Amino acid sequence: MSTEHALSLLAATISLIVDRPWILLPVAVVVLVCSVLDSPAGGACPSRDSRRAFTAAERREAFERAGLQCEHKSILWRRCTNTPTQGDHIYPWSKGGRTAMSNQQTLCPFHNSRKSGSVPTRMYILRLQQRRRRYFPDDTSPLVEWRPGAAP
Structure with missing residues (x-):
């Protein structure tokens, strides 16, 4: 293929894309699907x-810090009164959350299964930290530190 022919083919392709930009939609879909298929299963963190x-x-x-009570609290209601039996990663381990006391919350089986591997919202974490100020011992930080390398 000559250089002239390659340049004319490139110019024709560019004019086609400029005239009909929707033609790139299938390409974008293929790129998106390939990137999803190439990512680790289940949103796993490497x-x-x-x-x-x-x-x-x-x-x-953690159970003692929480006063032997589930730490879940819905938006409008009071804190769950069930006894916690499970230590849950606030920021899920599968998404890169640390296995550290600062990333652990105590939950009853119902709330732990309901939360599953979901990432908490910023508001959830802020509300949890605020509640913890009321019942955590004075020498214990209520802050949630889930990132790798963060202080325990």
């Missing part, structure tokens, strides 16, 4: 904490 589960001692300490 830089996960090496430790998945909280230890029994960490869960027990």
Whole structure:
């Protein structure tokens, strides 16, 4: 193929795209589908904490900090009164959340299964930190630190 022929083909392609921009829609869809298929399954994070589960001692300490009460609170109602049995990653481990006390909340089985692997909203975290100021011991930070490398 000559250089002249290649340039004329390129010019024709560019004019086609300028005249009919919708023609790029299938290309955009293919690129999007390929990028989704190429991503890790389930939105998994490649830089996960090496430790998945909280230890029994960490869960027990979290239960005591929370006053042996589930830490879930709906927007309009009071805090759940059920006894917590599970230490939950506030920011999910599968999405890169650390297995650290500052990223653990105590939940009853119902609220833990309901939350599952969802990422909490900024408002949820702010409300949780505010509630924790009321019942956490004075020497314990109520802040949620979930990022790798953040202080425990």
